[in-house]
Amino acid sequence: MIDAPAHVPLAYLRAAPEPALPAPIFSRGALAWMRENLFSSWISGALTLILLALCLWLIPPLVAWATIDAVWSAPDGALCRAHQDGACWAFIAKKMDYFRYGSYPQSERWRVDLTEIVGAILIVWLLWPRARRRDIGAGLFFVGFPILAFVLLRGAPPLGLPVVDTVLWGGIFVSLLTALVGIVFSLPLGVLLALGRRSSLPVVRLASVIYIEFVRGVPFITVLFMANFMLPLFLPEDWTPDRLLRPLIGTVLFAAAYMAEEVRGGLQSINKGQFEGAMALGLNFSRMMGLVILPQALTLVIPGIVNNFIGLFKDTTLVSVVGLLDFLATIENAAKDTAWIGPTIAPTGYAFAALFYFVFCFAMSRYQAFMERRLAAGRRR
Amino acid sequence: MSDGGEPAIIAGPAPLLHGGVPFDAANLTGGAMARAPQPDATSLVNDPRARGYTYQILLVAALIGLVWSVSHNAYVNMQARGIPMGFGFWDQTAGFDINQTLIPYSSLSTYGRAFWVGLLNTALVGALGIALATPLGFAIGVARLSPNWILAKIAMVYVEIMRNTPLLLQLLFWYNAVLKALPNPRESISLHGVVWLNNRGLYVPHPQFAAGAEWIGVALVMGVAGAVGFRFWARRRQELTGQPAPVGAVATLLSLGLPALAYFAAGRPIDFDLAKAAGYNLSGGVPIRIELAALVFGLVTYTAGFIAEIVRAGVLAVSHGQSEAAGALGLHRGLTMRLVVIPQAMRLITPPLTSQYLNIVKNSSLAVFIGYPDLVQIFAGTVLNQTQAAVQVMAITMGVYLTISLAVAFALNLYNARQALKER
Numbered sequence: 001m002i003d004a005p006a007h008v009p010l011a012y013l014r015a016a017p018e019p020a021l022p023a024p025i026f027s028r029g030a031l032a033w034m035r036e037n038l039f040s041s042w043i044s045g046a047l048t049l050i051l052l053a054l055c056l057w058l059i060p061p062l063v064a065w066a067t068i069d070a071v072w073s074a075p076d077g078a079l080c081r082a083h084q085d086g087a088c089w090a091f092i093a094k095k096m097d098y099f100r101y102g103s104y105p106q107s108e109r110w111r112v113d114l115t116e117i118v119g120a121i122l123i124v125w126l127l128w129p130r131a132r133r134r135d136i137g138a139g140l141f142f143v144g145f146p147i148l149a150f151v152l153l154r155g156a157p158p159l160g161l162p163v164v165d166t167v168l169w170g171g172i173f174v175s176l177l178t179a180l181v182g183i184v185f186s187l188p189l190g191v192l193l194a195l196g197r198r199s200s201l202p203v204v205r206l207a208s209v210i211y212i213e214f215v216r217g218v219p220f221i222t223v224l225f226m227a228n229f230m231l232p233l234f235l236p237e238d239w240t241p242d243r244l245l246r247p248l249i250g251t252v253l254f255a256a257a258y259m260a261e262e263v264r265g266g267l268q269s270i271n272k273g274q275f276e277g278a279m280a281l282g283l284n285f286s287r288m289m290g291l292v293i294l295p296q297a298l299t300l301v302i303p304g305i306v307n308n309f310i311g312l313f314k315d316t317t318l319v320s321v322v323g324l325l326d327f328l329a330t331i332e333n334a335a336k337d338t339a340w341i342g343p344t345i346a347p348t349g350y351a352f353a354a355l356f357y358f359v360f361c362f363a364m365s366r367y368q369a370f371m372e373r374r375l376a377a378g379r380r381r
Numbered sequence: 382m383s384d385g386g387e388p389a390i391i392a393g394p395a396p397l398l399h400g401g402v403p404f405d406a407a408n409l410t411g412g413a414m415a416r417a418p419q420p421d422a423t424s425l426v427n428d429p430r431a432r433g434y435t436y437q438i439l440l441v442a443a444l445i446g447l448v449w450s451v452s453h454n455a456y457v458n459m460q461a462r463g464i465p466m467g468f469g470f471w472d473q474t475a476g477f478d479i480n481q482t483l484i485p486y487s488s489l490s491t492y493g494r495a496f497w498v499g500l501l502n503t504a505l506v507g508a509l510g511i512a513l514a515t516p517l518g519f520a521i522g523v524a525r526l527s528p529n530w531i532l533a534k535i536a537m538v539y540v541e542i543m544r545n546t547p548l549l550l551q552l553l554f555w556y557n558a559v560l561k562a563l564p565n566p567r568e569s570i571s572l573h574g575v576v577w578l579n580n581r582g583l584y585v586p587h588p589q590f591a592a593g594a595e596w597i598g599v600a601l602v603m604g605v606a607g608a609v610g611f612r613f614w615a616r617r618r619q620e621l622t623g624q625p626a627p628v629g630a631v632a633t634l635l636s637l638g639l640p641a642l643a644y645f646a647a648g649r650p651i652d653f654d655l656a657k658a659a660g661y662n663l664s665g666g667v668p669i670r671i672e673l674a675a676l677v678f679g680l681v682t683y684t685a686g687f688i689a690e691i692v693r694a695g696v697l698a699v700s701h702g703q704s705e706a707a708g709a710l711g712l713h714r715g716l717t718m719r720l721v722v723i724p725q726a727m728r729l730i731t732p733p734l735t736s737q738y739l740n741i742v743k744n745s746s747l748a749v750f751i752g753y754p755d756l757v758q759i760f761a762g763t764v765l766n767q768t769q770a771a772v773q774v775m776a777i778t779m780g781v782y783l784t785i786s787l788a789v790a791f792a793l794n795l796y797n798a799r800q801a802l803k804e805r
Contacts, residue, residue: 037530207440218783218786222782225761366543
């Protein structure tokens, strides 16, 4: 009989569990990640290697072009013509004032700066989700700021600000101005058009639909041409609108149609109960819209409005076709300066413009994505 | 607006008009009643229908007034400036040259002819742009969803750069900084003397057709028809028996092999006229001008970024269960995409994709900036400047774009009606 006493430990039985072996080297850490994401199959691995080689072939020369081989400071184009394998940042540095203000008089440029700073503060106030009293911010931005900008930029002799002719305006501030005017004035117009399109009155609806579809069906350039060549014909002879004002009117009319479609999307996503509730409270149409529907609808379309703004900001480059000097046009002009002319000037100018537009638009699109997530959070269950 | 919240009762016989019991009469007869009964007649101001009619009449009157004053002003201004009123300029001699024409045109042709040249050039850019941007956009959109990290990241960087910089900047970059920087015609880059590239354009061989070449065309049509027929037959058979057929190989063989056979059978009737260096320029060949190349390339790379996002969103919207089920059936990733996910995603992709196609056509008007002779550059540019007939020229130009947009929107609505989920 084999009857071992219970207290004698059996040598072949484990008393404690063996510590777990580490996972195989290919399924943990960086190696696992690489196997999963870079070399999951033969084709994927080959693709990874080809793409890596492509990056190595493209990126270092590009970085060298922009940094090591670039000319950072020079009085004129001679040095840049001598160093043809690098960017000519000296050109950008020298022409920066022109890119920012165009030919706006040197002594009055503080007015542009001030307008830009006030505008930036108001925009942050308006777009910062946790800012207080955004209604005041909106009021200042949509009513106060346009007046302030007009007085500051154009000038008001009674206030001691000499008038600056719009022929002298140019550069980044004209691009920003065009986009901001487009948004500020197209929003109310777009809201009206959207309400018109959703109206139960057939004539109002038809007029709104025709306007929206007409504008959305034609290129922006033709709208600009129309504003530039036909507006003076359509108005009484003694009212010739300013050369800056004409494209701005075209921009607003163009942007309003796109804004209307965004706002319509917002209106459509408002629950029917909100309309019925407002009517049950005895609110009339304008109060129902102003107090109940539009505050909700417009909050919902903030991402869409920002998206429109990005598109409009990119489209402002087209205003140079009717003779406005926007940022891109100042770059084109500056590149023709005989003191600087050279093979690296155009690529440098375009690289700088691309960087400027990219930073601006990318930041806006990140904000848009953030707002989209934030607004969706309230509806998620 | 006078639609204040308080029910304002207007003076006069308004309540009687509605045939209801007049407010005062009710009050007089029921003197003992504690509270006044509600009037069941609304005044005209508060009658939504009456108000609706008023607003609409006001709007129509305002629009008529606007149109009248605009046309009156235009008439006065155009007469004062001696601008032609009618469309008489259409048949006048244009007197300017166009450097790329798809139909015969010379400076002796009419403005009307110049319009058609511009329209065809716009159509060429639109067709090329759509044909090239679609596959590129789909490829990048699918690449963004690839399990390969580096491929997905590169696709993402591409999309962000394209979407966040202006199209005009990209066009000017390709035109001024890349294509204009190519060597001049005397130092053309040549690929074995067949294809030449310089800062004026890309010169490709010009095919010269001799007698018998028409048989190649016939063979091509027959080959393609045969390939389509084979595909139908193969699908039918696969559905009935489950046996697949090598459709791709057979179709390629038929549609390429038959014309090649005809080419040799007819005694090689096609001759290629190659471009040759001749003094300061090249002669012969078909030049693809750099303006066209820059415009098409810029439009395609830009729009592909937008199409990629549309495709990505569409693919992500297809329920995950669909691709899991396809995987469970043993389809690999490529087939899952092609046979299961993309067909379902197409329902979501098509409407925004169509609007991107329209954007390509509309954005081709940026040709103005790089001197490609499209509709806007020729007609709204040169013709407008020469004839001064701004109203007529702009109306025609906008009418063309509007017609294209409305036609495409109509076609899209038909498609949507067909594609909508059939629910029981």
